[in-house]
Amino acid sequence: MDRFSGPPGLRPEAKDELKRAMKANFLRSLIAVLAGNLIYYSVERYLPVRAQHQIYQLDWGLAVDFWFCLACYGLVRLVW
Numbered sequence: 001m002d003r004f005s006g007p008p009g010l011r012p013e014a015k016d017e018l019k020r021a022m023k024a025n026f027l028r029s030l031i032a033v034l035a036g037n038l039i040y041y042s043v044e045r046y047l048p049v050r051a052q053h054q055i056y057q058l059d060w061g062l063a064v065d066f067w068f069c070l071a072c073y074g075l076v077r078l079v080w
Contacts, residue, residue, distance in 0.1 A: 028076045035076075036069030 006015045044052050044061070053061025 024080075028080060029073065032073035032076050033069050036072040037065065039072070040065045040068040 006018055010018070047061075047064065050060050051064045053059060053065060
């Protein structure tokens with residue numbers, strides 16, 4: 001039995017297309033987060049102290065890291 005049933009009344013072809021779209025979106029997001037974090041942690045030591053993330057704290061470093069990931073997601077969507 002298929003674990004993904006989708007919304008009721010959905011055609012089998014539409015279910016397959018929805019599965020492919022969900023997998024592609026997950027892969028795009030994963031690539032963007034990994035690339036964004038790789039870039040952020042590579043340049044973190046060169047950023048101002050306020051833009052550097054302190055472990056176990058909610059700070060501006062998290063916001064800067066988020067923007068790196070968001071920019072990478074935009075690039076991934078542009079390419080793929």
